[in-house]
Amino acid sequence: MVGDREPSRRSRWAGVVSLSLARLWKRATRTRPRRVATTLVSVAMTVALLVIVTGVALALADGGAVTDDDGDVWIEPAQSETLTTVDGVERPRLGATNERAAELRSHEGVAHASPVLAEPGQLERTTDGERRTVLLVGVVPDGEPRTVGGLPTDELASGDPHYADGSFDGPPEGDIVLSAAAAERLEADAGDQVAVPEPEVATEARSLSLSVSAVVETETAVETDVPVALVHLSELQSFTGAADGELADRIVLWGEEDEATAVATTTYPDAVVESSDGVDPTALFDDGLALATSVLSLLVGLVICASFVATTAGMNVNDDRRSLAVLESVGLSTGSRLTIVAVSTLVTTVCGALLGAGLGIVGIEGLNEFATATVAPGTVALSHSLFLPYAVGVGLLAGLLALPYPLAIAARTSVLEEVGR
DSSP states (O other): HHHHHHHHHHHHHHHHHHHHHHHHIIIIIIIOHHHHHHHHHHHHHHHHHHHHHHHHHHHHHHHTOOOOEEEEEEEEEOOTTTTTTHSSOOOOBBBSSHHHHHHHHTTTTEEEEEEEEEEEEEETTTTOEEEEEEEEEEEESSSOEETTTTEEEGGSSSOOOOGGGTTTOOOOOOEEEEEEHHHHHTTTTTTTTTEGGGOOSSSSSSOOOEEEEEEEOOSSSOOOOOOEEEEEEEHHHHHHHTTTTTTSEEEEEOOHHHHHHHHHHHTTSSSEEEOOOSSOHHHHHHOOOHHHHHHHHHHHHHHHHHHHHHHHHHHHHTTTTTHHHHHHTOOOOOOHHHHHHHHHHHHHHHHHHHHHHHHHHHHHHHHHHHHHTOOOSSOSSOTTTHHHHHHHHHHHHHHHHTTTHHHHHHHOOOOOHHHHH
């Protein structure tokens, strides 16, 4: 008897869920398509905004890195100050990077190590002298086919002679590799000259002319048209003022990952050492400002989304009082009727969250395109595959928070009241 009762119970609940989905489909396509569409759009827009803000926070935590390199290990400064990006303009940087990178290269298991400095800078077009902003990336090439900033380092002359053992008075190589976007912005081709504007030169007052070694399509994990230019590290340090202290954003190591990680940890014990395997969403927890931004956006998104869902779902239930009364008259229990309302609300919310996740990812790409075309030389928001389950989870939680209101309306519905209306 118990065994027969259990399949019957499962069949009954399966029937209730099927009935709920069928009623929802009928409302969405026939009886109340505008009301269902309003709920979907409300949830989708809220979730899309949440995804975009989270993408901005992730880019903030990830340092705004917009292009890839093919290194095996990264050394980056620890994020210890939550206001660094606000009142200090730029992130913390590593010091003595040129000297320590040379030390790292001497270790077994490290094929090459290069500090990487990324700075927005202006270059003058030789055609008309007009200045254009690009993202300048400084590296120490070794002649091997490596990638930094999405561009091949072997297009630059091997070595970094301008460093001159820390004096920064050696002869500059004066070559530069442009991404296709940077070449288009500067209207330059391979073999052309571009000039560093005089105010940018931090050492002696002289003009610096760079010869375009190559124009290359960037190889990036994040699709973007950011104009990137690759130059020798010490030359970029000189005309950006980073030579004092030998500053760089990170050090990239190539070689055996385990051995390189061990050496990097010993050389920079207070820095963050990790494998360079793309966008890491856990970086949010290492940056106080980015974490606060994402948490605040999550709370605001949940409140707004839950409010929209509660309001529209409550209106739907109020309009469906007569239908619920009919279901009660044919024998459906209160629990079954409340289940129908709950399933309809949650399914609508999850569908809106899925739509919102897609809109949010598209919005991140659009935001990057707009920022690149206007004020930002780099990506301002990053996307990740985890954004889809994150959006669905937020939508589901918002739906659960909104459920008490429509359920309360449904629970007060009775056959006698509806017959008397």
